[in-house]
Amino acid sequence: MALAECRCCGQAFISGPKNEDTCPSCVVRLNKLYPRVRNFLRNDAGTHYTAYDVSKILDIDLRDVEKFITMGLIEKNFNSGRLQETKNGGRRRKI
Numbered sequence: 001m002a003l004a005e006c007r008c009c010g011q012a013f014i015s016g017p018k019n020e021d022t023c024p025s026c027v028v029r030l031n032k033l034y035p036r037v038r039n040f041l042r043n044d045a046g047t048h049y050t051a052y053d054v055s056k057i058l059d060i061d062l063r064d065v066e067k068f069i070t071m072g073l074i075e076k077n078f079n080s081g082r083l084q085e086t087k088n089g090g091r092r093r094k095i
């Protein structure tokens, strides 16, 4: 247990034994948000979207989109910057 700063909202919170970097309220919010982002990327698989585009179009915080990238749920193509759903489930990890 230690005092930590949430990397999504910047709020201080007490992290658990896994040294979480996201506060409990953001975890709840991100869990609700992710299906929207995933469906959006699936439905527009042929379109070029950056993290900034996704945040603007879905009206969500850019930091939340970047958090999904950090979590390995979506990935960024290093050449184009385009976002896509991570194909390799093995890279997924919990918030």
Ligand SMILES: [Zn+2]
Pocket: 006, 007, 008, 009, 010, 011, 022, 023, 024, 025, 026
């Ligand atoms: Zn937070």
